[in-house]
Amino acid sequence: MIIIYLAVMAVIFYVGGIYRDMPVTALFIAEAVMLLLLMIQTITARRKINCFFKKNTAYAIKNTPSKREALFRNGSRFTLLKLSCNVKSFYAENDKAKAKKYRFFIPSGGEKSIYPAVTGEYCGILKTRIYNVKIKDCFGITGAGTKACAEGSIVILPCEKPLKLIKRTTPSDYDREVTESLMHSGTDSHEVHQLRLYRYGDPVKNIHRNLSARTDEIYYKEYKATESSSAKLFVDIKGLSEKDIEERDVFYELCSSVILGIFDCLGAVEAQWYNGSKREKMTLKERAGIRNILARLYSCKTDKSADISDMDKAENSFMLNASLELYADKRHIFTFSRESWEEQIKTEEFII
Numbered sequence: 001m002i003i004i005y006l007a008v009m010a011v012i013f014y015v016g017g018i019y020r021d022m023p024v025t026a027l028f029i030a031e032a033v034m035l036l037l038l039m040i041q042t043i044t045a046r047r048k049i050n051c052f053f054k055k056n057t058a059y060a061i062k063n064t065p066s067k068r069e070a071l072f073r074n075g076s077r078f079t080l081l082k083l084s085c086n087v088k089s090f091y092a093e094n095d096k097a098k099a100k101k102y103r104f105f106i107p108s109g110g111e112k113s114i115y116p117a118v119t120g121e122y123c124g125i126l127k128t129r130i131y132n133v134k135i136k137d138c139f140g141i142t143g144a145g146t147k148a149c150a151e152g153s154i155v156i157l158p159c160e161k162p163l164k165l166i167k168r169t170t171p172s173d174y175d176r177e178v179t180e181s182l183m184h185s186g187t188d189s190h191e192v193h194q195l196r197l198y199r200y201g202d203p204v205k206n207i208h209r210n211l212s213a214r215t216d217e218i219y220y221k222e223y224k225a226t227e228s229s230s231a232k233l234f235v236d237i238k239g240l241s242e243k244d245i246e247e248r249d250v251f252y253e254l255c256s257s258v259i260l261g262i263f264d265c266l267g268a269v270e271a272q273w274y275n276g277s278k279r280e281k282m283t284l285k286e287r288a289g290i291r292n293i294l295a296r297l298y299s300c301k302t303d304k305s306a307d308i309s310d311m312d313k314a315e316n317s318f319m320l321n322a323s324l325e326l327y328a329d330k331r332h333i334f335t336f337s338r339e340s341w342e343e344q345i346k347t348e349e350f351i352i
Helices: 004-020 023-048 173-186 209-214 245-266 286-297 340-346
Strands: 047-051 057-062 071-075 080-090 100-107 113-114 124-136 144-145 150-157 164-165 192-197 219-223 231-237 269-276 278-284 315-322 324-329 331-337 350-351
Touching: 004 023, 004 231, 023 144, 023 150, 047 080, 047 124, 071 080, 071 100, 080 113, 080 331, 124 245, 124 286, 164 245, 173 192, 173 245, 219 324, 231 245, 245 286, 245 315, 245 340, 324 350
Parallel strands: 057 150, 164 350, 231 269, 231 315
Antiparallel strands: 047 071, 071 113, 080 100, 080 124, 124 144, 124 150, 192 219, 269 278, 315 324, 324 331
């Protein structure tokens, strides 16, 4: 196309040199025609430009550079020597993210890939947008903007830092003494795993009535058949501010650590949370599944009126709330600090 334009321009000036008496207006008209042809080219080509991300959703570790592949297609009959676009990444629409500009060419009917590098500083969903796509003719004289744009998401995951949870394999010395005394007294306890104090929500039928009647405490019989090898974690996001991204970042870091800690300790964990007025749940059976749980948590909306007081009363149930308080079987066991949570994860151990 450039050769054709140059040839036409050469002919115009050659003819103008031979016929010096040719009006100057004719030369201006010829150049205007050339300019019109260039404008027609850009206007025609801009309707044939498409761009999109090859993967709409990708995963990346926090503070780790990740490259996304964006593909541009030129469906026109013209080779685009000058195409430009802006790419920016942001957590929220009002983020003042700095955009990076790309310039490249695309042959007629061809494709071109660009690989913008993205780094997420906080846990959450980082959006990457391609916008302000413009093309210019081969001389750079005329240009036109297109409607081509694309948007993709990157789920920024925390580094795997499991909380140290230790499973209690044997009952306490006191519970063992009580169980042995019951066996010597003729009470049928060969199926009892341990005796412990009654907790709110335990089935009433398993209360040890004889022992409870002789003491001031209510004792509960825990059978081997009811011993669970998994746990439930209730993630209470009520009160989690959408504006404070640093606050949410710490919460998701701790959420990941608790889930992975329970998984490493018990082999399976079911995470539950409220998304609006609906309870959602996902079960982690393999370590790689943590990214799907976090992706769902990132996208759920905070419901300030959600009430989790009706959470399941099953054994091995945990709860983490937006105040970074961790509960086990409705018993408060620890409150994490936003400033020193990393050190607490490394040093604290919990027996469950």
